[in-house]
Amino acid sequence: MTKHQDSSGEFSSKVYLEMELLRFTTAGSVDDGKSTLIGRLLYDSKSIFEDQLDAVKKASLKKGSEHLNLALLTDGLRAEREQGITIDVAYRYFATPHRKFIIADTPGHIQYTRNMVTGASTANAAIILIDARNGVTEQTHRHAYIASLLEIPHIIVCINKMDLQDYREEVFNRIKTDFKSFSDQVFPGKDVRFIPISALHGDNVVDPSENMDWYQEGTLLQALENIPISNDHNLTDGRFPVQFIIRPESNEFHDYRGYAGRIAGGFFHKGDRILVLPSRIPSVITSINTFNNTQEEAFAPMSVTLTLADAIDISRGDMIVQENNIPRESTTIEVMLCWMNQRPLQVNGKYAVKHTTRDVRCMVREVKYILNINTLEKQEEEKVVKLNDIACVMLLTTKPLFYDPYSVNRITGSLILIDESTNETMGAGMIL
16 A cells, blocks of 8 residues: 655655645445545555455456456445445545545435435535436436535536546536536535546546546546645634543642633634633633644644633533634524434424534424425425435524534534434534
8 A cells, every 4th residue: 555655765654644634525326436436546546455456356356347346445335245336434545645535435325315414524525426428417416415505615526437428528518517507506606626537447537538638637636636625614713612621630730721622713822812602701812732732823623722811610512712703602593404314303302412512402493494405495385304304494402502604614503413312313404
């Protein structure tokens, strides 16, 4: 397997740890070639162990495949390998000299919408695959809308199986035009790019295609390596959900009291004036500590420990924010909810809510509408929210949440509903 290399030919762990991380997800209809594409990325970037490659070769021969079946690298469940479909979200990791990557290979079937939402919820980029033979389909619209709903900043549309269309430029241009007529409505102002590929033969995946010399805008891997992601986090609104209170109680740090967590938005500097929510008590940041040093500033998504000038009663679930930039606060929350459980949503039902590090309880007050993702119609007369449905609902929480709209901050704007009796995740919500 290729490792990150230093001047001696080996990548040092320090170089690897400091490299920028890109998370991306794949979406597309059944048999559009998502798993094959990811397998091709891993294979051509030399990110596969020899024993993995041997296992795939043996499995390909056993199945009678004419080619090395690279989809088997990601279809890890036995049912997936036997049926040739992706059921669960498969996470894969690889790296190039430019970046580290986490891939979420998500299912294309309608009944696995919840899996796609899970895989895409933390993604910087989404690869939407379109079969060059079929063009833009209803399922393409569905996946594009979910990517839009999840506010994924970068969209790469890969028009796959160009080998089955004789690598013709007019096929690529027609599908690109069709997709743009829809995407201009759901991705206004978003970074959307188009690449013609053949995942089976490797055209424009890692290496440029000799069969499509009419396309000169780079390969998929080049796009993934060069997508600018430094501004994908909200760096304007200072948000620090407190996760843990650090009290060493040692002679060296006898009076130390630090508040540990991951910055959900914005910058924090030593000397900044802050407010602690929900108490709204002001204070000043006296130090910003990481694992092994002290810093003058920190920003999203860094994990740090803050110390304050005043002794304030702060606990897990509280939020430290900039004094002049306060999030919204309410017990009435309107969310777009992806329902993830076989049992339907219960109106007036009670659920636990997890929002950043804050745990509260809620009651579902109202189902405003269920969204028909294929037509984008709001079905206001339909009130029964079932598995994989996406609905707009009103929640009433027992304690106020401190939030930003999901479109402003994907961390402070998201929550999950949990069944208190079974601890099952019931739904994932995006605050409107």
